[in-house]
Amino acid sequence: MAGASTPRTTAIRRGPASARTARPETGDRVLPFLTAAVLAVSACSPQPPTPAASPAAAAPGPVTIEVNQSRDQYGQHAILLQLTNTTDVLLTVDLARVTSPLFNGDIAWTPQAGSLELPPHQPKSVPAQLPPPACADLATASPQASATVSFAAAGQQPAALSLPAPDPFGVLPRNNSELCLAADAAKVAGLALDPHLEVAADGRTAVVLLRISPQPTAPGGTPPLTLHSVGGTPLLAEAGPESGAEPWPRNVTVRTGETGTALALRVRPARCDPHAVAEDKVGTLLPLTVTVGTREGVLKVAAGGPLRAQLYDFVTQACQTG
Missing domain, CATH: 2.60.40 (Immunoglobulin-like)
Structure with a gap:
């Protein structure tokens, strides 16, 4: 279960792939970009009021994560976490953890080899076991899942990134139900x-x-x-x-x-x-x-x-x- 694979389309897990176009700066500017992507707020000129952007609509960080599920996981109480490197340099990931009010505990993945190499602009899908479901009345709870990903560029110390965990195909609500x-x-x-x-x-x-x-x-x-x-x-x-x-x-x-x-x-x-x-x-x-x-x-x-x-x-x- 700890291996990683490039995602493939199946009848259960995939719809049309979402386009990812953000391309951060490269080389020795990776770490400054990481800070800007996660913490900075846009300083555009004043415009007519618009609704605040949701976390999922924010500019992607150096790593993005998405929840999915293939036929291999279906029936095994497991899902896929799709990790994508949006930078121009190789990154290594040593932890991915998703938190959802639909489950009692985190949905966590750690690589058996200690870290997973994530090539530039490429996604990899890793399997993660689901914890027990939260079956109380969740009518007032937000369905939005959040994630923490620990990653590093070559020669750098690992950094923990907090980010949203989109679930475009409703994998978590379906499994909870x-x-x-x-x-x-x-x-x-x-x-x-x-x-x-x-x-x-x-x-x-x-x-x-x-x-x-x-x-x-x-x-x-x-x-x-x-x-x-x-x-x-x-x-x-x-x-x-x-x-x-x-x-x-x-x-x-x-x-x-x-x-x-x-x-x-x-x-x-x-x-x-x-x-x-x-x-x-x-x-x-x-x-x-x-x-x-x-x-x-x-x-x-x-x-x-x-x-x-x-x-x-x-x-x-x-x-x-x-």
Whole structure:
């Protein structure tokens, strides 16, 4: 997780790239520029009143940071921090830390090698684990995240830069919502996929068991969990009536103190192109549309390692069978 990579576009993480045009002065003027970029206030001639610029609209410093997420991080409670060197000289970064009211604790990254080289005018994306979400009422809290980046130019001591952390694709609110929904659901029942896959004799379909394990009844009561529907994935789809399968369950209500149960989900391959398994990232994350109290959304239940391997084998064999 501590490695760095140049960012790549995926269906989940990227939209059109934002243009970055600021080019600070170079060479031995880097450090004075750092001070000016972070602390100076423009001294333009008087103009008609205009709204104050937001932190995200201010001139970029020598390093900028942006929040993002790729399919590699999705389902792992991790995100990407995209660092960009806006100067004409090589910089090294030894710490990046993002603070958001949506999470209890900082989203921090430190390189395993001690520092990360950031070439001039190039971005690099580094993975960072999310802390537990803040699930209280955040209606009055600002969604704006802030960051601290520690960096240095050649021959200089590291400097700490405080700056905004734009989140153009709403990665932090989305992850907060999903994690809080998962936390509320876990108070009602454990939801997990059985590690054993039951493959049909003809190899064309298989049964995934969704195990529901209600928690003991808690004092004061806990709102029930309603499983409205189960969705398919890029790898798995609901087996149709032609296979003799029962439809996937809908509108199942679960309460604390009840007996555990298992829902049988007969699946078939959703696609059989050559890259279906080789390029899969989220095909074994089963999406459940649920409601718990006032929260409603999609809860992703991940297949563990043994089941994931069986699902890949099943899809490969079923596609070859035709």
